[in-house]
Amino acid sequence: MPFADHPVRRVTAAKGIRPSTHWPHTIPAVRQLLTDGLELQPGVTFLVGENGTGKSTLVEAIAVAFGLSPEGGSTGARLTTRATESPLADDLLLTRGVGAKRAGFFLRAETMHGFYTYLEQNPGARAEPVFHEMSHGESFLSLINDRFTRQGFYCLDEPESALSFSSSLAVVGVLGRLAESGSQVLCATHSPVIAALPGATILEVGDWGIRKTRWDDLQLVQNWKSYLQAPERYLRHVL
Template sequence: MPFATQPVRRVAAAEGVRVSGAWPHTIPAVHQLLTDGLDLEPGVTFLVGENGAGKSTIVEAVAMAFGLSPEGGSTGARLTTRATESPLAADLQLTRGVGAKRAGFFLRAETMHGFYTYLEQNPRTSGPPDAAFHELSHGESFLTLISDRFTRQGFYCLDEPESALSFSSSLAVVGVLNRLAESGSQVLCATHSPVIAALPNATILEVGDWGIRRTIWEDLRLVQNWKAYLQAPERYLRHVL
């Protein structure tokens, strides 16, 4: 893709980086990323997998390598409280698109309340003021932020945005992601939600013990497990109750 214009064309190991026996290199998906690299398609790419499979680690590292704050926000945000991010970002090299936009935003579910405080302490100098996010419910604040901030063409990284959302709110996020893709933005999203991952025309990468593999929504273990559970929850509940 020599003339691709999306913000990030490829993610690979930086020059001189070798795969080690230390975490997070020991995660199969990270090992594959550093060994083989990963081409990112235009539009929306989902990373789907179990806890600990590496999807959030990868999204966080790509966001940081792009120049976004590890605790969330736009390319200009510099929120820092307690560093918990992995060192993976320093091992990555991003290949940018020709003339691609430099704007971006990282939505990280676990640090959003800290980000709301950051916005209160660093109010906008132009345009309408931000909503009083701390006065909204968890889900309402997420939707308000996404609707308000996901407007510029650029690169958007989301780490499990569904954690605060109901079914109907998750559908609303699908609409926002579709709008971003149609307007020329690029999205990398780690998710456990079969609702969000069902976005038509999205690229789906399933991460696990095998590393990273491209798949379709119907073949995701996540989707198959949810279908089986909803059809007969007692088959699963008898093992935990």
């Protein structure tokens, strides 16, 4: 795609970087990215996999390499409380689209409370919703509807952690509108609801590294279907 104009066309290892024997390079998905690179398609890309497979590590590193705050927010936010992010962002090189927008936003569940405080302490020209006065799920939806409006690059790390079924569907609608407007989205998720967005690229991460797949073929989807059909088959092993 020599004339692609979406924000991030490709993610590769920075010059001189080779996979090492230290974390997070030891994660198969990270190792594959550093060895082979990763093409990011226009529209929405989901990273799906079990805990510990590297999906959040990849989203965080790509967001930071793009210029977003590791604790969440837009390209202008500089919230810093305690640095817990991996050093992977320094090992990455992003190939940008020609004339692509520089705007972006990183939404991560575990740092949203601090981000709301940051917004209150650094008010902009327009009035902000009072996120701290909302429930966790309400604040998430309000933030997404309020901030996910400009064309750009949006990174989300497990947004479903705060959301009900109906709220997850609302997020699917927002992501669909972003894709239609020319924005690019990279989202790590455990939610079969969110990952079902039509037209999205789905990358499954695991011991094999990173592989493209279909929603119907996701282990996540198969597990949820089996559980909902007969929860007792699973519960007898834990109760």
